Amino acid sequence: MRYKFKNYDFVKASKTFFIVSAILTLLGIASLSIFGLNYGIDFQSGSSVDISVTKKIDKTQLEGFIDSEQFGKYTMTAGSERVSLRFEKSLSEEQQEKLEDDFKAKFDDKAAFEVNIVDVDIAREQETNALYGILIASLGIVIYVAIRFEWRFAVAAVISLLHDAFIVITLFSLLRLEVNLPFIVAILTIVGYSINDTVVIFDRIRENLRFAKLKTDEDLKTLVNNSVSQTLTRSVNTVMTVAFAAICLFVFGSESIKMFSLAMIFGLICGAYSSIFIASPIWLLLRRRSKPKKPVKAQSASN
Incomplete structure (x- = not known):
């Protein structure tokens, strides 16, 4: 299935998604501060x-x-x-x-x-190990993307990944859904799918940069829009396929994996839009700010 968004301005639309994500982030901070998470037996005695x-x-x-x-x-x-x-x-x-x-x-x-x-000690240990797992996975992704691409891509990718994980955690906190070990597995799986979509877009941006003649900021913006458009079909089809499987697991699966399936559904939706509307525009913003200034011409000796 192909999606035609050749002339769609993804960069401009990202401003709306930035606002939505900022609101969800603030709600998440407030919810976690007031209510916390509804820990299951895996994280409490x-x-x-x-x-x-x-x-x-x-x-x-x-x-x-x-x-x-x-x-x-x-x-x-x-x-x-x-x-x-x-x-x-x-x-x-x-x-x-x-x-x-x-x-x-x-x-x-x-x-x-x-x-x-x-018991209490085991519950605390499992909670700590889960946090370590997410942090180590994020660090590994930063190193990988920085080596394969450049630091701007790495920064944009990590912000996107943390955004996806935090939005899912926010939804679970607001809806008072149970957080257990399968939930942590779902978060790590979401991180994997999200970075996969992000890397595909970044790879196309890097490829297009090799042949692009960038003279203005508008040229750079057009390059990002074209890169996203060229990879959109693959990204959406991949997410829809995995999301369909997650929905089936949620509807027909046992009670023990329902929270895993629900976290996957939330995360896949967040990962799909963050790769397009969060990660790529952040890279564009960093690229614009790091553009070298034009050298000032030396004044003639007569002056």
């Missing part, structure tokens, strides 16, 4: 109980049953074949056995239980 059932269970009755067990605050996700419970406090062995025996007696005697417990 507590117990995770996954129950595989062989029959359909009424959600209202199940909530009443869990409340009656009096194990403290919890969240529940119930599907047709699986029930996932996240307790804020770690369950003792006696509580685990009581929950399993009572559930089987009331709902499904063939249900299978899987219980995971995370």
